[in-house]
Structure formats: structure tokens, C-alpha cells
Amino acid sequence: MADLQKEFNSYTKDLNKASKDENIKKAITRAVKSYRETTAETLTRFPHTPAMAEEVREIKTKSIANNSELLKQAMESVERNKGKAFYAKDKQEALEMTAKIIGVGKTIVKGKSMLGEELAIREYLEEKGNEVWETDLGEFILQLNHEKPMHILSPSIHVPREQVAELFTKFFKKEVPPDIAQEVAVVREFLREKYFTADVGISGANVVAADTGAMVIIENEGNVRLSTGAPPVHIVLVGIEKIVPTFQDAMKVAEVTWRYAQYGVPGYVNIISGPSKTGDIEKVTTYGAHGPKEFYVIFVDNGRSDMAKEEEFSEALNCLRCGGCMYECPVFQVTAGHFGHVYMSGIGAVWTAFVAGGLEKAAPLVFTCLRCGRCVERCPMKINVPSMIQKLREQVVDG
Amino acid sequence: MMVAEIKLPPVLEIIRGNIVKHGNPLAMKGTEVAAWAKELKLPERGDLLFYTGGEYQLLPFIDSLVSTMTLMDQGSKVFSLMMGARNIINKTGINAEKLYASVLAKDRERFNSISYKAAIILQKLGYDLCYAGKKELYSGALLSELGFSEDMKSYAVKVAEVLKQSGAKTIVCLSPHAAEVFKFVYPKLIKDFPFEIKTFVELVWDKRHMLPAIKSSETVVIHDSCRLARELAIDEELRDILQSMGVPFREARCNRKWTTCCGGPNKLLFPDISHTIAARRVEELEETGADLILTSCPYCLSALQGGQAKDKDKDNKIKIEDLIEFLYRGFEA
Numbered sequence: 001m002a003d004l005q006k007e008f009n010s011y012t013k014d015l016n017k018a019s020k021d022e023n024i025k026k027a028i029t030r031a032v033k034s035y036r037e038t039t040a041e042t043l044t045r046f047p048h049t050p051a052m053a054e055e056v057r058e059i060k061t062k063s064i065a066n067n068s069e070l071l072k073q074a075m076e077s078v079e080r081n082k083g084k085a086f087y088a089k090d091k092q093e094a095l096e097m098t099a100k101i102i103g104v105g106k107t108i109v110k111g112k113s114m115l116g117e118e119l120a121i122r123e124y125l126e127e128k129g130n131e132v133w134e135t136d137l138g139e140f141i142l143q144l145n146h147e148k149p150m151h152i153l154s155p156s157i158h159v160p161r162e163q164v165a166e167l168f169t170k171f172f173k174k175e176v177p178p179d180i181a182q183e184v185a186v187v188r189e190f191l192r193e194k195y196f197t198a199d200v201g202i203s204g205a206n207v208v209a210a211d212t213g214a215m216v217i218i219e220n221e222g223n224v225r226l227s228t229g230a231p232p233v234h235i236v237l238v239g240i241e242k243i244v245p246t247f248q249d250a251m252k253v254a255e256v257t258w259r260y261a262q263y264g265v266p267g268y269v270n271i272i273s274g275p276s277k278t279g280d281i282e283k284v285t286t287y288g289a290h291g292p293k294e295f296y297v298i299f300v301d302n303g304r305s306d307m308a309k310e311e312e313f314s315e316a317l318n319c320l321r322c323g324g325c326m327y328e329c330p331v332f333q334v335t336a337g338h339f340g341h342v343y344m345s346g347i348g349a350v351w352t353a354f355v356a357g358g359l360e361k362a363a364p365l366v367f368t369c370l371r372c373g374r375c376v377e378r379c380p381m382k383i384n385v386p387s388m389i390q391k392l393r394e395q396v397v398d399g
Numbered sequence: 400m401m402v403a404e405i406k407l408p409p410v411l412e413i414i415r416g417n418i419v420k421h422g423n424p425l426a427m428k429g430t431e432v433a434a435w436a437k438e439l440k441l442p443e444r445g446d447l448l449f450y451t452g453g454e455y456q457l458l459p460f461i462d463s464l465v466s467t468m469t470l471m472d473q474g475s476k477v478f479s480l481m482m483g484a485r486n487i488i489n490k491t492g493i494n495a496e497k498l499y500a501s502v503l504a505k506d507r508e509r510f511n512s513i514s515y516k517a518a519i520i521l522q523k524l525g526y527d528l529c530y531a532g533k534k535e536l537y538s539g540a541l542l543s544e545l546g547f548s549e550d551m552k553s554y555a556v557k558v559a560e561v562l563k564q565s566g567a568k569t570i571v572c573l574s575p576h577a578a579e580v581f582k583f584v585y586p587k588l589i590k591d592f593p594f595e596i597k598t599f600v601e602l603v604w605d606k607r608h609m610l611p612a613i614k615s616s617e618t619v620v621i622h623d624s625c626r627l628a629r630e631l632a633i634d635e636e637l638r639d640i641l642q643s644m645g646v647p648f649r650e651a652r653c654n655r656k657w658t659t660c661c662g663g664p665n666k667l668l669f670p671d672i673s674h675t676i677a678a679r680r681v682e683e684l685e686e687t688g689a690d691l692i693l694t695s696c697p698y699c700l701s702a703l704q705g706g707q708a709k710d711k712d713k714d715n716k717i718k719i720e721d722l723i724e725f726l727y728r729g730f731e732a
Contacts, residue, residue, distance in 0.1 A: 005408045008668070016671045330660045330676045367411075367668050370676075371544065372625040372660030393546025397407065 011364040018338035024150070024158045028333055031157055035262050035327040042264040049259050053380035056256045060318040060381065063244045064308050070210045070243040071299055077213030081274030082287065083295035085213075087240075094237065094300045095124045098202075101235060101296055104129040106199040109191070109227040111217070112136035113204030114152055114321055115237050115300060117342050118356050121202070133194050135223035137187055144171050150337035152344065153261055153323040158336055191223070201227040201292065205238040206257055206321075208297075209250035213273050215297065216254045220267040228272060234292040236272070240299050241308070241317040253320065260322035260380045303355040312391045316350045318381040325375035325385070331368055339368055346375055346385040353392055366392045410667050415547050419554055422536040423453045425460050429533030432456050435515045436530055445529030448567035448594075449521070452538045454574040454697040455513040455721075459506040461666075461701065513697075516727035517573050517599055523730055524606040529565050536561050538577040543584050544664070555588045562594065569595040571602050573723070575626035575633075575696050582631070598627065599723065600695050604636040607643040613729040617718075619648040620689035622680070622703060623658035624696035637695065637722070644729060649687040659683055661694075663702035677706025685717050695722040 018024055043049055063070055075085035088094035098121060102108065108130055110122060122132045122143070134143040138156035142149060144167050149155030159167075165178035168186055176186055195201075203224055205215040215236050217224050228234045244250050258266045276291030287293045308314045325347055326332045332345045341361045343351035349365035352358075371386035379385075417426040432453040441449065521528055536558045542551040562570065572578040575598060582596040603610070621637050628634045634655040641648050653659045662676030681703055684692050694700050700721050707716060 005406065008408050012669060012671075015669065019672055019675045330662065330679070331665070331672065334672065334675050334679065367545075368665055368672070370625075370660045370662065370664040372664065373629045374625070374657065374660065377629070377656055390544065390546060393544075394548045395546075397411075397546040398549060 007360070007364050008367075014338050015335050015368070018335040021158070023160055023163075024336045025334070027157050027160065028336055031151075031154065032327045032333060035324070038262045038264060039260065039324070042259055042262075045264075046259060049256065050380075052252055053256045053260070056253050056320075057318060057381050059244050059249045059253065060320075061315070063249075064241060064314055064317045066245075067240060067243065067305065067308055070245060071240050073210040073245075074208055074213060074243045075297075075299065077210060078274070078295075078297045081213050081295075082277070083213065083274045083297055086296070086298045088298050088300045088302070090302050091119050091300075094119055094298055094302065095121065097298050098235060098237065099125060099128050101233070102128075102130060102200050106130045107194065107197060108132045108200045108202055109135050109194050109198040109231060110139075110201070111203040111219070111224040111227050112139050112155065113202075113237060114343070115204050115239050116202070117149060118302065119237065119300070121237065133191065133198075135191055135195075135221075135227050137184065137221060137223075140187055140191070141167065144168075148337065151323060151326060152321055191226075195226040195230040198227075198231040200233040200235060201229075201231040202235050202237065203228050205236055205242060207250045207253040208238055208243045209247040210243050210245050212247045213297075214247055214250060215270075215272045216250050217270040217272070218254055218258050218261070218263065218266045218268075219270065220263065222268060224270055225268055228270060229291045232288060232292055233294045234272070234275075234296070236295075236297045238297065238299060239304055240301050241304050243299075256380050257320040257322050260320065260324045260378075262324075307354040313350060313354065313388055315381075315383050316347060316354075316385075316388060318383060319347055319351070320381060322380065324378045324380070328374045328378045330370060330372065330374070339365065341365060345369075346371075346389055347379075347383060349392065350385065350388045353395075359392070359395055362392060363396050366396060408668065411545060414541060414545070414667065415550060418537060418539060418542055419550050422557075423457060424537065424541055425457055427453065427457060427460070429535065433530075433533045433535060435511045436518070436532060439515070439518060439530075441518070441528055441530040441532075443529060443531060443534075443564070444566045445527055446566075446568050447526055447528055448562065448565045448570045449518055449528040449530045450538075450562075450570050450572050450577060451514045451517075451530075451535065452540075452572070452574055452577045453535065454537070454577065455510050458510045458697055458701045513721055513723050514573065517723045520723065520726050520730060521571070521599070521602060524603065524609050526571075526602060528571075529567060531561050531565060534561050534564070538572075538574075538580050540574075540576040540580040543580055544576075551584070552588055555585055559585065559589045559592060567594065569597055571597045571599060573599050573697070575624050575631055576698065579626050579630050598631065598633060598695075600627065600633055600636050600640070603640055603722075603726065607640050610640065610644050610726070611729045611732070613644045613646050613725075613732070615646060617690040618688070619646055619691050619693050619725075620651055620684050620687045621648060621654070622651070622661065622684055622692050622694040622699055623655055624694060624699045625658060625660050627695060628656055628658050637693075640722075640726075641693075649689050651684050651687055653683060661696075661699040661702035662706065663698035666698075666702060666705070673702065674705055677702045679706070681706045681717070681719075690718060691725075692717055692719045693722050693725055694719070697721070 078085035086097050125132050134140045141156040151157045162178045164183050165176050168176040206218050207216045275287045275295040276289045277287050278289035279285045326345045329345045331339045337344050340348045341352045342356035346369045349362050353362035369389045373386050375385050414424045417424050539554045578598045585592045659680045662673040666673040703719050
């Protein structure tokens, strides 16, 4: 029997410590302010967004209800595009499939992905004897610091430039001053070499179009472009809940996602549907022109279809991972990702319960949530987190 | 989903047990909870049932418990003893009143009088109230909120029984938590639950033309309670009430549906975090430059005060009151 009191005690200590951390306080306060300002500004600039969000909510709800059909269709589309599509029913299968494609002794460049965190894919591939580099700057910092992300979009939100400088100076074995531009520059130089020598690039996807097999990946840094474009092999690991019927649907989902994710207009939107190809010589299609010759998509279930079956929770699969709710959450504002287990804050408690550790890991989070409902005000999908939290509490209580 | 058997922290079990066995989260006696109403001699039957749920009356006890908890490991024996004071007392014969009074109660007078003041205000506005007195039971909102749905099913039957004895058509709730649970949860649990559920705020709003003008030099800021603003969609009413009394007020950055939670809901399990959240909300409200924070929820009142108390360095503290206290001062002046 799991003694929740013990879990609570260590978790509470961690939360309390986080709430007294000046870095977290400073960073989150700044981030919340900037999130609210940018979002308000871009919603004014693109006033069609809330209506589009409603449309996306319907698209997502229908897609989740029709998930097995869409999954079949998406896999067929990927195969038709000369990619290879797989379905992984759980974490272990997803890890093994990935490792089988990659093998050992390889260098891998990886884009940021919450599913990657859920699977702990980097750690797994490293154990198998590979070298894995996080290419998102925030994730890279955490990789060097052996830390877990503190926000789904800004994982190293809590690490100030001085700490970054210290970390980089040690890692690069040369003096890196606490100057953000210079910090960015050293990582750019270091990873540039990795992109072009790596054997495999791994990414997630924000949304998948079943009709075309298109993976849509939103980003600002350009690291996803390079990770998915430069190495000879590209592997996409994506949750089955990300599939929507059409390419046009996918565009709507993407736009709503980035708008609520404070991107306004993102630097890059990558759309990848298959391996790189050319027909320029005698119209003979040849794969691996400039980009990857091999393209794999692993659709990961790992509890998602169970969630879809439960009326009270299926709506949680609509989550776009824009992270807007976290900026609104009073608990998150004082504790950052410490209020989480892989997935963070109220919605994270729901996800943790189903896909990332079960009710036991979710229980402390479930009771930390205030059920205040401000996340629902922000959420473009209007996911009723307070009601789900209450249902999870019932499950904790009733066993 | 992986479902393991999970042993709950003792505080949850004790709260649950107290509600189920004693009709309120702290196992207070009905006579104690109803003490405020002695002079008023309200009838037990009528059209409009005044419902306190004991929530304001219990606040100082909850607060003292929370400060005890902040100093104590929740898993410790002493802690369980404190939380289950009445349970243990019943078995061993220690004087409960003495223990509660000496260890815990400090603002007893103030919080007991809030229910009294609310009743007086409603009477002055022309409402005929009835009240269940010592038979009144806590709504069970915490059972529902904490996930004790099985207990809630049987508990709600007992509560509904008492409510029905009043013969009332309408129930006026002082706490938005009670209003929420009566409005949205009870109709699902009780086949015949024919009551119209109103909050204190709504009844005052209906008769706002009868409110006295308040000549006050204080500038007010409203702290919207989450339940009131988001679940019950009552926000503009609070502003209307102030306006009809000629009270100047300001708006916090996060107001109405976008109000920031006071931190109250996780006070029992995470008192430190709860206090930090409360302190931040107080800061948000202070930013407006107002002199007085008004709220209309017992838990907000208690949580915001707790958040403020933590901030020991400040001398010019903003005042925090319940709307009931504020209105009553208006009637008295």
C-alpha cells in the first residue's frame, strides 16, 4: 500500500523549498507578466483566434472520439509517403522501437518534446550506448545541469544567466561570461557540429494530419529544422491524441497552439510528411537528397486510449500543450514545475495519472490543485481541470 | 490507469470523519455553532432558510489548527491528536471546550458575529428568516471537494432532511462553497431537492436600493471569490452593491472571472504554499492603493488574513473584511 503521507512529506518539502527560491520567483513573475502582455497583444492583433480556438476544440473532440480510425489513416499516409509508421502501445514498446531503429554507438540530436520526457527517451538511448544532445537551448541547459524541466515550453525558466554562464564555463572548458548573446552563441557553435555529424534526429510533433501524414512542429530557435533536416534519419515520436483529420485542420490547431503559447507568430513551422526526395535526374525518385533518407513515425499510446474511453477525462486529450494554464495557476506561479510529475500543474496531474506514473504519482498533485478554475479561463480548449481533479480525488479516496 | 491502494494523510481522514460523525469538519457541537443566534430567536420554519453551515463560526478554529500544522509534521502523533481533538476527547473525557478555547480560539468573537451580522442585515432589508439552530449541519462541501463522494451520498441525505424540516422554498447561503454544493451537487444526490439556492450577496443585491449610504474615507477593493465569480457567476452584483452605497472602489489587475485564488483550498494539506499564494493575492490587491479588501467568502477571508499575517515587516497593513462586516458597519452608522 502506498503511504500517501510519506509521498506528501517529501513532495511538500520540495514544494516549500521551491516557493522560497528567489530564482523561481523572479523568473516566473517576469514570465507571467510577459505571457499576459504578449497574449493580450496578439489576441488583439489576431482577433479571430478565440473563434478559431472553439473550432479547434470541436476538431480535437471529434478526433479523439474517432482516434483509432485516424491513427490507421495517418499510418497509411506516412507509409504512402515512403516513411515507416509504428504504433507503440506503451512506454516500453516506444523505447524499444526507437532503440531498434537507432542501434548503438550513434549520435542523436533531439528537439524538445513532452512525450520525450514522458518516455525518458534520452536517458534510455544513452543507457543503450548512444550520445544524445538536447538541441532546444532550455533543454540543453537542463541536460548539462541534470535537472528536469520547470515549464513545458520554457523548461529552464528558473535558471538565470549567471548560473548558465557558470554551467557553460565548466562544460565548454572556457570562460563564458554571463551575457545571454554569448551564451546563445557558444551553444550554437557547439550544436552546429552535432547536427551535421549526428546519425539520427528525433522530434515530437504538435499536430499530425491524418490525410497527408504531415507532422507539424512549431518552434522559434531553428533547432528542430536542423535536427530534423540535417541527419540521415529522422524519427518522430508523437502521442496518438495529436492526430486530426485533415491538413487544414492541422493548420488551425497549430495556429491556436502557438497563439496561446505566447509565440504570436512563431519563427518556424515545420511540416514534414516523409523522407527527403528528388526526381530531378530523369524523373527517377531518389530518397535522401538533402534531408533524411529515412523517416520514421512512432505513434505512442501509453494510456491515451484509456483516457479517451473515460467520459470524465477524455477532454484532457484536447490539451494543445500551449502552457497558458501554467502561467495562470497560482500554485505553479510559486513553485514552477515542482508542482508536477513529468506533466505539470492541474492538467499535468490528470496526464500524470494516465500516462506518466499513475494515480500514486498524481495523488500529491491532485491534492495541491486549488480547483480555483483560472486555468479554464485561459485554456483555449476550455478543459475542465477542476472537475477532473475532483474525480481523481474520488479515485484516490476510494482506491 | 494504474490504481494502487493509497493510504491518505491523516488530516483528510479526520476532516472526513468529523463531518460524517459530527456534522462539521472540526467536530464542534451544534450548540456551539448556533450560539450566535441566541438573541435573535429565529423560527425554525419559514419560507427563507438562513444557512450558515457553521463556516464563519469555525474559521478561527481552522486557522489555529493550520498554524499548529505549520509547526508540526503532519504524520506525527501529536498532529493527529490535535486534528481529532474531539474524537479523542470523546473517548478519554478531556474537556473539549477548554482545549479548543485555550489552544485554538482567538478570533472567536469576531467570526461568530459575522453570521449574526448577516442575519441582521437581511432582516433590515425586509427578509423573514428561519434558522435550524443547533440542528444545522455543515453542507459537506469539503467531502465533495476532497473526493469523499461515497460519504457525501449518505451525508447529503442527512443534511437535506434538516433543510426540509424548515419548510423553506429558498435557502440563503453565507458561503459560496455551500451555495455551490447545494446548487450543483445536491440535485444529483437527492431525488427531491426542491430548494432555490441563493447567496447572501444576491439577496442584498435584490434590495440594494434599501442599503444605507456609507460615508467612508476608505477606498475599497473587491477580492472576488473563485466560487462566487466563476462557478456562480456573481461578480457585477458586488460592484452594484458598493455603488448603491456610494462607496468608491478600485479593481485589482485580476478581477471578476479572472480573479486570483486566495490559496485557501489547499491550506489543510499545504499550509506553507497556501500562505504564500494568499500573500501574493494580498499584494495584488494592495497594488490598487485601496485601504480595505472586501470579500464574500469565509475561506477567502481567513486565507487572505493568513497571507497578510505572514508578512510581519509591514506596519501599514491593508484592512481585510467580509462584505457582511462592512455592510453591518454601514447600517450601524
